[in-house]
Amino acid sequence: MRIVELRSDTKTKPTLVMREAMFAAEVGDDVSGEDPTVNRLEELAAEMLGKEAALFVASGTMGNLTGVLTHCRRGTEVILGEWAHIYWAEVAGAAALGGISYRPLPNRPDGTMELARIEDGIRPPDLHYAQTGLICLENSHNRMGGAVLGLEYMAQVRELADAHGLPIHLDGARLFNAAAYLDVPAAEVAALADSVQVCLSKGLGAPVGSLVAGTADFIARARKTRKMLGGGMRQAGIIAAAGIVALEQHVDRLQEDHANARLLAEGMAALPGLEIDPDVVQTNIVNVRTTPGRLTAEQFETQMAERGVLFHAISDSDVRMVTHLDVTHSDILWALEQMTDLLAG
Numbered sequence: 001m002r003i004v005e006l007r008s009d010t011k012t013k014p015t016l017v018m019r020e021a022m023f024a025a026e027v028g029d030d031v032s033g034e035d036p037t038v039n040r041l042e043e044l045a046a047e048m049l050g051k052e053a054a055l056f057v058a059s060g061t062m063g064n065l066t067g068v069l070t071h072c073r074r075g076t077e078v079i080l081g082e083w084a085h086i087y088w089a090e091v092a093g094a095a096a097l098g099g100i101s102y103r104p105l106p107n108r109p110d111g112t113m114e115l116a117r118i119e120d121g122i123r124p125p126d127l128h129y130a131q132t133g134l135i136c137l138e139n140s141h142n143r144m145g146g147a148v149l150g151l152e153y154m155a156q157v158r159e160l161a162d163a164h165g166l167p168i169h170l171d172g173a174r175l176f177n178a179a180a181y182l183d184v185p186a187a188e189v190a191a192l193a194d195s196v197q198v199c200l201s202k203g204l205g206a207p208v209g210s211l212v213a214g215t216a217d218f219i220a221r222a223r224k225t226r227k228m229l230g231g232g233m234r235q236a237g238i239i240a241a242a243g244i245v246a247l248e249q250h251v252d253r254l255q256e257d258h259a260n261a262r263l264l265a266e267g268m269a270a271l272p273g274l275e276i277d278p279d280v281v282q283t284n285i286v287n288v289r290t291t292p293g294r295l296t297a298e299q300f301e302t303q304m305a306e307r308g309v310l311f312h313a314i315s316d317s318d319v320r321m322v323t324h325l326d327v328t329h330s331d332i333l334w335a336l337e338q339m340t341d342l343l344a345g
């Protein structure tokens with residue numbers, strides 16, 4: 001059966017070029033800084049993100065946790081969106097492992113938090129209060145359908161953070177998607193944050209890994225945090241090699257995924273039983289609502305899975321679809337045909 005994998009951009013399989021690069025990778029003990037392939041990946045990432053240094057970590061979750069723990073002391077508080085991945089889907093790691101508390105604020109549909117709410121959320125220096133230690137932003141915003149935070153908004157948060165002497169950590173799991181949408185280099189977005197985490201294993205197609213980038217001093221401290229978390233890897237060049245291919249070859253093609261997501265959204269907008277405004281789709285994530293009284297999100301998921309089109313329900317009425325390296329234009333057309341057949345039939 002033909003399968004169209006829209007559950008997540010984490011489902012990509014390494015390409016042949018990646019596998020060959022992994023096979024041929026020169027390696028060494030990265031804990032001692034002796035893996036030339038990891039070193040090359042970190043230098044490349046730092047350059048692309050416009051930061052002094054970068055650190056290779058096992059996952060986006062580890063990258064964000066490394067970032068937060070490096071910025072914040074125990075007993076401090078992090079301001080972030082209630083739908084920030086760091087808050088809702090990373091097992092409260094900063095609280096569990098770092099004694100750090102979260103101050104979640106409402107996320108608007110475009111992924112932003114109201115500036116006035118952020119300002120209100122920053123604690124005054126009262127004896128009773130936790131000290132605010134960090135503001136986290138997410139760009140593109142996963143839960144908010146891949147919405148992209150604009151540079152102007154990020155600059156306003158930067159200004160606010162600077163006024164209060166606070167650092168910003170950017171969860172840029174899909175930063176390159178955001179930059180592609182904004183049509184600017186990723187470094188221009190990352191410049192508005194002190195530290196940034198980017199995933200290699202989502203739309204960029206690598207099997208494993210993320211990078212945290214920031215100043216040389218921050219990354220030196222983050223390296224120690226990573227070691228504490230058990231993330232010091234040895235001959236990690238084997239996986240870093242695929243990451244280099246991801247950064248060198250798969251950034252410039254992200255617009256293709258965005259065009260496919262848009263095509264999917266426009267196709268679904270014309271179908272009975274589904275509700276979506278294609279104009280809100282900016283990157284590679286498409287959230288679509290099922291019309292009340294027709295198929296529930298779960299029924300839609302199950303019945304389409306029987307036809308080989310895979311995606312997830314994210315609530316009773318909403319499903320989420322994600323385009324990526326392993327989904328073609330023709331796959332989207334075929335998925336839309338299957339949906340038409342199911343919903344119009």
Ligand SMILES: Cc1ncc(COP(=O)(O)O)c(C=O)c1O
Binds near residue numbers: 064141
């Ligand atoms: C916005 C965002 N941040 C962080 C992560 C965590 O990445 P990982 O699954 O590699 O831990 C994800 C994963 O989907 C994500 O979407």
